[in-house]
Amino acid sequence: MKKLLPTSTAGSLPKPSWLAQPEVLWSPWKLQGDELLQGKQDALRLSLLDQLQAGIDIVSDGEQTRQHFVTTFIEHLSGVDFNQRKTVRIRNRYDASVPVVVDAVARQKPVFVEDARFLRQQTTQPIKWALPGPMTMIDTLFDDHYKSREQLAWEFAKILNQEALELEAAGVDIIQFDEPAFNVFFDEVNDWGIAALERATQGLKCETAVHICYGYGIKANTDWKQTLGSEWRQYEQVFPKLQQSGIDIVSLECQNSRVPMELIELIRGKKVMVGAIDVATHRIETPEEVASTLRKALKYVDADKLYPCTNCGMAPLPKAVATGKLQALTAGAAIVREELSR
Template sequence: MWRSDVPYDTLATQLVGSYAKPQWLVDLSKPTAIDQSEWWRVPPERLPAAQDDAVLLAIADQERAGLDYVTDGEQRRQSFSGYFMRLGGIDTENWSDRYGEGARRTSDVADYISIRDVSRLRTGMMRMGPTVIGPIRWEGPLSVADLEFLRRHTSRRSKVTVIGPATLAVRIADRYYGDMGRLMLALADALNQEVRALAAAGADLIQIDDPELHFNQSRVRDWATEALSRTVAGVEARTAAHICYGYAQNIASKRVNPAYAEAMRMIAASDVDEISIEYEQPGHEPDVLEHAGEKAVILGLLNLAPEAPVERTEHIIARARAALEVLPPERLRLAPDCGMWFLPRERAQRKISALAAASRALLTELGL
């Protein structure tokens, strides 16, 4: 677990999770394809080797940039959530309406995004999800082999991401529990076994991705903090929880909204060690960091909008320096806003290089 009296991770740089995916590996225009053959460009018999190669490229780019933590770029995943729908009790072959027959999909952030983006959120396909048909259970490791491959190919500290219980609960169709709280806590207990397995396999930092704490806050609020704490209970590694405004290529309009601060407070009350937040593209100011409680903050300082230019190192330094007016250096980390899977690799590499350079400059400035 992270200890506030040890400045081990001061201004540590890292991805949120995903990194640019090679176009020879995936069809970036079909991220929601149900048929896997529409997403992966490589034949099934060659796919594992191709994914290995993509992971090695992602590792090389992160190391070349100088990041302190390295992920596998999530090169084996089509989505950050679907990868963990393989828990027992979830039927991934037969999908159902997640909102109930005739119900209208809603979002707590609909008033803060454009009409175009709201329509994307409410598309018919996004109503459907794998179906919970029995007790949720962990039947064995889902991502441990991915971590082991990563650790064999880097000497840097390793970071791995796992879906959060609130987000997974919202994205599946419950036909068994009949109660959001019971479903979330069952998912938390199952995911806890995955997180423990990752810690036992040597993960240095395990991040719980739970953006629905922001998007569908009213549906998950009552159980969010307990579910997060149960997800990381007994874990012998540092843990974080990530919330965001949605992938930049999907949600083009991002405005600061009060639900985000409330989501931060939910995480701050939980047993995770760090809060990972999107900060740059929505235009947050340092005052939002006051909602982090005593947690360390992984601060998103790279705007990932498809048209956004590569950040100047001086800009990143200025934004981080302002954050240091609220947080002490040992509680601040630097990262992109969110996942980078849809960006061109060359631009992604330049962005994370600027991030690492900013961290080094700030450490020198602070005499660390």
């Protein structure tokens, strides 16, 4: 019998200090060559062990083998010049120096497939693998070739699809596409963003998920959240069309956010990964706080479709905090699971 309320994480978990500088996004590797390869695999095993010991049901690589959830994928593609940089506005929030698209983009070889195969060998639990979504990828680049956000997104969607099909063949159970850009560019999401996302999932038989959040707990994001008013209704713009899409699971941010819970009703019928852990604070939730968030969500999503999760990745958090939050997530889910079984 399938477990009710299976827990998972949105993606990244802290890296060990011997691999990269802790609590820093985009932290450079401390090892190189074969040592780096071995170090990444050791970190992946440790991250998996942390998840299993905390009782997480759907496990991941904790993104131990990548520096950044978007750029690490793009680094492996041709057509993008990482030595040439231009400044762009990321998700209308902050300026960043980014690589330039100088030619047609293409995937010469698999990017994460070996890592996924390695993870699959380590566990019998269901595994989830995260890839950047097409719209979020174009938002982290300067396009000097296609000169069309939409066209570049479609090219990335085809490339992501090649990778996703090979990840599925390597034994991945859920492929998640990270699309924080869906909370910003509403017209584009509805015009072609969801269609491009579906192109990335074409032909997949495993489950597919889209993760839409308000970002890591970094200053640029927390400052932006302060400007959003008393209710965050961004999801309202994209959920109706997402509900009509072929994506199986929608992953969203609910803990300590001002997202009105009733917006989940707009994706009725989909499985929902409910973010019940706030990644923008070092305070560890109590199991009861997690349970309370899940109970509120249950008014709008059937119990067999609710997957307790974290709001976003936890790479910038201290390891002890992240571990405590994972334990709170599983303990909170257990409380509600018990209530549902009565």
